[in-house]
Amino acid sequence: MCNVGCGSRIRHSVFYNEDVHTNGEVTRKEYVCCKQGYALTSTVSHKRRRRGCIRTSCEAKLEILKVKDKNKYIVVGFNEVHNHDMTTVDKVHLLRSHRNLTESTKAYSADMSKVNIPVHKQLSLLEVQVGGLENVMFVKRDVYNDLRDVRGEVIGHDAELLKEHFMAMQEKNESFYFKMEVDLEGRMGNVFWSDARSRRAYGFFFGDVVVFDTTFNTNLYGMVIVPLLGVNNHRQTVLFGCAFLTSETTDSFVWLLEEFKKATPSEPPKMIITDQYAAMSKAIAVTLPTTFHRYCIWHILNKITKKPGIGEYFSEMNKCIWGMDKKEEFDGKWEQKIKNNGLQDHAWLSSIHTMRENWVPSYVKHVFSGGMSSSQRAESCHSFFKQYINLKNTLMEFIVRFERALASQRHKELMADRVDNKKKPPLPFQTPMQHQMGCNLHSGNYGNV
Known part of the structure; x- marks a missing residue:
């Protein structure tokens, strides 16, 4: 050479x-x-x-x-x-x-980044298009540096850009609702927003049950992101609103729920499902006193498997929790399991039994739940949104990607509506009554009849 x-x-x-x-x-x-x-x-x-x-x-x-x-x-x-x-x-x-990251390549990379395609995959795609890495004319570090520079231009102006974006959305559709807290020094605090379709979904169709948790902290500033979710007639997740919170305090949750009530001034939800978080429980008691507060049963069962000294009894307890239709049956069976296994002095088991009216199926079945018993729907939604969003996102990057993810989610709902218009469930007998029932059954519920 x-x-x-x-x-x-x-x-x-x-x-x-x-x-x-x-x-x-x-x-x-x-x-x-x-x-x-x-x-x-x-x-x-x-x-x-x-x-x-x-x-x-x-x-x-x-x-x-x-x-x-x-x-x-x-x-x-x-x-x-x-x-x-x-x-x-x-x-x-x-x-x-000899390297050159052209403006067209920067724009191309930015578009791929919007759909969460990582840089190494961007390079792989370009390698195929130009016939080898030696013809790409730049390296991975050049792309990272450009993305860093673009984010650097936004940082410090993020809150202002976010407000301008929301105001533009509101100008486009006056039913878009948002609220942004700003302190005396101009720093952004808590933020809540809900677009027209989310408000309509809650107010007219699916607002009986609301699910939310605070485990979704995916942005550059480490703010807590709280999506408020429900379930539609296809058993798909729908979004009622979303918030950025600066902290997980009772005051922050009270502020969020008050803004949610302003955005959705119809009847309060019949049930709200969250994890066992004291600050959240206090906020719900203050802002939604008539709403039944249900604790996520999945979180509780998951803790049983991990708590020292009780994991081995999970199978017995699980049968007791799900297998009893009446409150008295559950209480009797639970007491028997605790006594037989010598767990009378286990403080955590005693505490969850004390709050059984908020999570045990036999105690909560009197309240409509839309087929939901846990905040796993929120976690499933988090998993979906993380296909579009990552920890390095600025607030504006998050919003743009979040809206794309939401559009994708709503497209799936539209597709399910189309299926309902075109197809009906198979009927064993072609009677008028079955035909009428089939016309009212949605595709997401075919397996539940």
């Missing part, structure tokens, strides 16, 4: 202004080798990310100067001698001076 060249960079420029206000032109330039000079000792020892130094004090350079009278450039200095080996032909495309 032959030696073919080296990287270069411009060391400095001098500007001569004929007209200070309008006309500036370069009068002198030095093109030096990328290995020119030495790295400063201070920068080598204090960097958080240690990297090898490429500088070898190479003196190769090309210096040009503009001759004003003749209006042309002349070479005034040239040294072709390098004090290092030249880059080989198979590596020359990796030199910074």
Whole structure:
């Protein structure tokens, strides 16, 4: 393999202004080798990310100067001698001076990032399109640096951009509702928003049961993201509203639920399902006193498997919890299991038994639940949204991707509506009554009849 060249960079420029206000032109330039000079000792020892130094004090350079009278450039200095080996032909495309991340490529990468395609997969796609990595003309680090620079331009203006976006949404449709807290120093606090379709879904169709939890903290600022969810006639998740919270305190949850009530001024939900979080429980008691507060049974059962000393009894307890139709049957069976296994002094089991009216099926079945018994629907929704969103997102990146994910979710609902219009469940007997029932049955419930 032959030696073919080296990287270069411009060391400095001098500007001569004929007209200070309008006309500036370069009068002198030095093109030096990328290995020119030495790295400063201070920068080598204090960097958080240690990297090898490429500088070898190479003196190769090309210096040009503009001759004003003749209006042309002349070479005034040239040294072709390098004090290092030249880059080989198979590596020359990796030199910074030979790499070029074009504006069209930046836009292409930005579009792929919007759908959460990671950079390494973007490069794989480009590799196929241009016939090899050596033809891509940039490396993965170049894309990361560009994304970092774009985010850097947004940081510090995120709250302002978010408010402008919400105001534009409101101007487009006056039924779009949002509320943003801002402190005396102009810093953003809690935020809540609900678009027209979400408000309509709650107010006219599916607002009997609301599910939410606070485990979804996916953005650059570590704010808690709280989607308020329900279930539609296809047993699909629907969004009633969403919030950014700065903290998980009772005051924050009270603020959220009060804003939710303003956005959905119809009847309060019959049931709200959350995990066992004291601050949330207090907020619900204050803001939704007539709503039945159900604890997520999945979280409780999951804790039984992990609590020291009781995991081995999970199967027995699970049968007791799900197998009893009446309250008295559950209480008797539970007491028997506790006594037989010597668990009378287990504090955690005693505590969940005390709050049994909020989670045991035989105690809560009198309240309509839409077929939901846990906040797993929220966790399933989190898993869906994470296909679009990641921890590095700014607030505006989050909103744009969140809206795309929501559009995808609503498209699935539209497809299910179409299926209902075109298809009906198979009927064993073609009687008028069965035909009428089949017309009222939705595709998501075919397996439940």
